[in-house]
Amino acid sequence: MLGLSKKDTTFLLVVIFLTLATPILLQPFPEGSAMAQFNAGYPDLMQRFAIYGIFAIGFNILFGLTGYLSFGHAAFLGVGSYSVVWMYKLLSYNVLPGLVLAVITSALFALFIGYISLRRSGIYFSILTLAFAQMSFNLAYSVLTPLTNGETGLQVYTDDPQILMDAASPNSPHFFGILMIESTKVNIGGWQFTFNNGYYFCAIIAIIVFYLSLRIFRSPFGTMLRAIKTNQTRMNYTGLNPRPYTLAAFVISGMYAGLAGGLLASMDPLAGAERMQWTASGEVVLMTILGGAGTLMGPVLGAGFIKYFENIFSKINDNILHSWFSALPDGVEDAVVFLVHPFIGKGWSLTLGLLFMMVVIFLPGGLIEGGTRIWNAITGKNRKSNKPGQDGKHHPKPSAHVN
């Protein structure tokens, strides 16, 4: 089906089911129960899951397949956001033209940056992309104020032309009349499920781009990208020039990032320069690595994982901690809360940093590899997984640094 093998079709169907059922799956606890704070089924967060999932899938096409570590992908996110808001300002609140423009502009932008950056590889490439992204951020923040509205951020004002707007058009982002902010709330027993239009819009787009990335992974083109990661010298000897392939991968992943940025602005009609900072690029790197670079599901998992804990962890405060550990004797309880305190609430970044270091050190394949290991331990299977980069016979380890 759809040009996929049987296994992949099943995989895709599972992904589709999970994505569409997210509002239900993320609300395991009834409203008002003690565990309700762990629910993540509210629109804002679910939209973030889908959007950052798209961002990470795109980044993975570049980093996971070719091994080129870009530290500048947030620039495309920003470009996409600005494109969408400009379309709001010029045409109307319909998100479609904006998203199309976002993909086109980010593709052009990625073509330009990629053309220059890809002349070098390895760390030079990382630093070049980093420099470009910081440059774009500085430009957006100060110089290009007429285009980006500087530090205020770009937003829609009442005196904007909006030539396609008439009295009947909705006054917030919509897709041919389907408002992004509208939700249907369903109460079943103590549970409340929120089915939000914006989330489903993002989710459907996410499924489409996931399908595309699946096809890229399985295509000869994808194989070529993996070959670049494995051994460029060998590729050169076989008479293949890797540059067009890497550039194509770079542009594709830039388009993904632009689309994600555009969707961010589709959910919330404003765009700011801080989206382009290199810390944001770092975030998507974290997501991809945490989930498992070079795997299909990994980046999405990583994005969901980070966004979920960012939201949930940062809401836990000391009172909640005390209520959890209240069963312990007093002195012990205080000690435990004191120990846990730095890692939650505002200290979430600390936890993230530590977790990330652990993953890079002990689990280079990320959560996916961890899951596979656990699964194999449970089922007693000890067969080699046939994921790229873990098959020692055909994928030699990268050579150590030699001066």
Next chain:
Amino acid sequence: MDAIILQLLNGLDKGSAYALIALGLTLIFGTLGVVNFAHGAMFMIGAFCAVTMQKILGISTITLDPEKLDFLGKPLQIKTPIVESLFGKGLGDSIINWSVPLSILLAIPVMLVLGYIMERGLIKHFYKRPHADQILVTFGLAIVLQEIVKYFYGANPIPTAAPDMFRGSIDFGVLIGFAENAIIYPAWRLVYFLFSMAIVGAVFAFLRFTTFGMVVRAGMADRETVGLLGINIDKRFTIMFGIAAAVAGLAGVMYAPINSPNYHMGMDFLVLSFVVVVVGGMGSLPGAVLAGFLLGILESFASMNEVKSVIPGIDQIIIYLVAIIILLTRPRGLMGRKGVMEE
């Protein structure tokens, strides 16, 4: 003419900071072949050593003076810093006043120990792994260090004062024969520049004139052979890592009065320092220092109003533009050696 000299001087303090951080980066990179994204965090921790010293010296005992009353009619509280009660008023005052230079004494051991722990605990295991992994793990470490500092010191910048002696500005113009008030320059920045020159000189002298330095330079050139000669290169590299951390830390200590330290200053400097390293040429120490000053001065020239009126916003992007142009025209940077980091 005087305007040009003023801009040169303005570029020096930023340039000094870039040069020192880039020097440490290059040291680590050239000797160990490790790309260290946590190096900016070292700079930041150095700056916070100055903050800590200020806090330690400011610890006071509170005594009640029943003779004098405050505005509520209660006995007046008098704070006497412990340093004063130990050393007497005059000396105590001057110690507090000189807290920033004194923090150097705190920063050196702190940074050396931190560098040692980092290298033995983490970096050691990453020599054989690809650069991408090194970048990622040190990036994670940088986040962790940043968050720890944020947890203890809060997110707001903490003002740290330079000694009274250097708080004002010097009228430079008179010294070199210009009209009065033509070139006025903050004294501390000059101190910072001289200090950084001294550090750079010390590092170069250390590498040039000591046996240890000779071995390290040999190790930079060809690690395996040096190991085969029976020299424990690993131990020396660990010390080298400590020294690089100390250089970044010292740069941070003295930078504290120029810009109040906050927890993400390291990250801001890190990006630029990496650009500096690349422009100077990977693995070239003189290149790193030269490029640091060059870019610092370029940045200050680009921020002149005369330049800005011609090309608006050039001050924001000049460094990156220069880096991109240099990387594309001279792929090895200004003074890069052949064969370093070229896959």
